[in-house]
Amino acid sequence: MHRSRSRLGRRSFLVGAGTGLGTAGLGLGATATATARPQAPAPVPSFAPGRPILFRGATVVTGDPRLGTRQNADVLVTGATIKAVGPRLAAPSNAVVVDGRDRILMPGMIDTHRHMWQTVLRGVGAEWTIANYFRFMYEEWGPYWRPEDVYAGNYLSMVEAINSGVTTSLDWSHALYTYEHAEAAADALFDSRGRARLAFGDISAGPQKWAVDGDVDRLLRARFSSKDQLVTLQLAWDPPGDPAFPERPAWEFARDRDLMVTQHAGVWDFSTDAGISILRDNGFLLPTNTYVHAGTLTDSAYRMIADSGGNVSISAESELNAGQGYPPTGKVREHGIPVSLSMDTSVWWSSDMFSAMRATLNADRGLDHQAAHAEGKTVINNDLRTEDVLHYATQGGADALGLGSKLGSITPGKLADLVMLRADTPSMVPLTNAVHQIVFQASRAEVDTVLVNGRVLKYGGALIAPDLKRATRLAEASRDHIRDKAGAQQWAAGQEPPPYQAA
Numbered sequence: 467m468h469r470s471r472s473r474l475g476r477r478s479f480l481v482g483a484g485t486g487l488g489t490a491g492l493g494l495g496a497t498a499t500a501t502a503r504p505q506a507p508a509p510v511p512s513f514a515p516g517r518p519i520l521f522r523g524a525t526v527v528t529g530d531p532r533l534g535t536r537q538n539a540d541v542l543v544t545g546a547t548i549k550a551v552g553p554r555l556a557a558p559s560n561a562v563v564v565d566g567r568d569r570i571l572m573p574g575m576i577d578t579h580r581h582m583w584q585t586v587l588r589g590v591g592a593e594w595t596i597a598n599y600f601r602f603m604y605e606e607w608g609p610y611w612r613p614e615d616v617y618a619g620n621y622l623s624m625v626e627a628i629n630s631g632v633t634t635s636l637d638w639s640h641a642l643y644t645y646e647h648a649e650a651a652a653d654a655l656f657d658s659r660g661r662a663r664l665a666f667g668d669i670s671a672g673p674q675k676w677a678v679d680g681d682v683d684r685l686l687r688a689r690f691s692s693k694d695q696l697v698t699l700q701l702a703w704d705p706p707g708d709p710a711f712p713e714r715p716a717w718e719f720a721r722d723r724d725l726m727v728t729q730h731a732g733v734w735d736f737s738t739d740a741g742i743s744i745l746r747d748n749g750f751l752l753p754t755n756t757y758v759h760a761g762t763l764t765d766s767a768y769r770m771i772a773d774s775g776g777n778v779s780i781s782a783e784s785e786l787n788a789g790q791g792y793p794p795t796g797k798v799r800e801h802g803i804p805v806s807l808s809m810d811t812s813v814w815w816s817s818d819m820f821s822a823m824r825a826t827l828n829a830d831r832g833l834d835h836q837a838a839h840a841e842g843k844t845v846i847n848n849d850l851r852t853e854d855v856l857h858y859a860t861q862g863g864a865d866a867l868g869l870g871s872k873l874g875s876i877t878p879g880k881l882a883d884l885v886m887l888r889a890d891t892p893s894m895v896p897l898t899n900a901v902h903q904i905v906f907q908a909s910r911a912e913v914d915t916v917l918v919n920g921r922v923l924k925y926g927g928a929l930i931a932p933d934l935k936r937a938t939r940l941a942e943a944s945r946d947h948i949r950d951k952a953g954a955q956q957w958a959a960g961q962e963p964p965p966y967q968a969a
């Protein structure tokens with residue numbers, strides 16, 4: 467099997483090649499101070515608004531191809547912005563200095579597809595396929611969500627994301643049955659203090675019915691007058707199936723307002739090449755479109771997406787468990803389609819982007835090995851690399867949301883959405899190759915400090931904002947409401963589907 471893949475972002479995380487920002491060490495130096503840190507938790511410094519923050523002496527995985535990964539480097543944040551990256555930066559007089567020794571500083575991770583409203587039913591669908599999911603979440607239980615349940619799911623999902631080092635999440639919000647539901651979804655995202663994109667959707671009807679009925683415009687006026695705020699708006703619906711294209715008014719609405727559209731495409735026999743062709747024939751295969759999963763398209767559809775400039779969001783844990791199609795990293799790389807990663811829903815999974823990176827690598831490499839073995843060959847060198855999936859989880863996500871010039875790497879001038887990982891834990895010592903270890907060793911347990919827009923939301927392993935206790939109380943109440951509506955028998959049956967069956 468020969469593949470000629472474009473190297474989207476490859477090498478971005480490699481050690482910088484001398485750019486006037488000081489010499490970068492090659493690996494082992496960062497462990498020198500590993501035993502010096504006291505065990506007692508340090509008091510939280512006063513991160514008052516306006517005080518610059520200087521991270522001192524960290525291993526900085528910038529994700530910026532010009533800067534690479536730098537050992538014992540400093541990062542200065544002023545206001546919402548990354549001001550400087552380099553060795554021994556001068557601390558402004560009122561700066562808070564954060565000790566970066568035994569720490570990795572990396573760009574905040576970005577999840578481009580997450581059904582946050584479902585987080586109140588965390589864990590319920592662990593045994594599900596997509597068939598079980600459609601039955602329970604779309605048909606039977608989904609209609610029970612009230613505005614307060616959407617709020618609870620979104621707020622908890624943002625708590626989880628921020629705690630996990632996911633600084634931007636796209637809320638694929640397809641339970642916005644009324645304006646009040648939409649308002650609740652938006653309010654929860656704003657209240658979290660994290661960065662989010664509300665992707666307005668409604669599974670109860672085709673988008674030509676709800677996108678143009680006034681609610682989206684009303685919400686735009688009420689909550690989204692600026693494009694520079696932490697939470698922004700776009701649209702979410704699935705590709706057309708009918709060549710008559712009844713969804714045209716919705717697509718015209720999106721285009722007229724310059725709103726991006728994300729859609730589940732290439733999802734086994736639920737969404738096929740036909741949807742991509744219909745969009746192309748009607749002029750709506752736009753460069754701003756995101757195609758989620760995209761696992762079962764043919765080369766012809768991948769080529770159309772590539773030619774249009776669109777991008778793909780891969781949810782490898784979801785695709786492999788639920789059956790939307792095989793994670794298409796190989797195919798989309800062959801066609802040069804930009805990739806971001808996502809975690810889909812906490813009904814099965816979590817907002818753990820470390821899992822997303824690992825599952826993506828596992829799926830891609832496993833397929834290559836299987837294909838080679840089928841031909842009696844051995845894969846000598848792996849194709850997809852850790853730096854690729856780290857790029858997908860950071861800059862790839864920023865690019866997919868149209869925020870690539872502002873987010874996705876630790877680059878002076880970009881917004882300060884940063885994650886600091888502990889590198890002195892049993893899972894991380896000795897720190898030898900930060901990119902490799904972020905992808906295959908780190909977990910949410912290592913997420914020490916999280917900044918969004920220059921604001922510290924987690925420090926020393928503890929959340930400062932948003933409020934987990936409040937999220938828990940709200941989510942438990944919503945879970946109980948849905949459980950009561952479902953009834954004991956169906957609630958139990960929904961969690962334990964019958965044994966394996968295919969039809």
Ligand SMILES: [Zn+2]
Pocket residue numbers: 579581638730758810
């Ligand atoms: Zn989805």
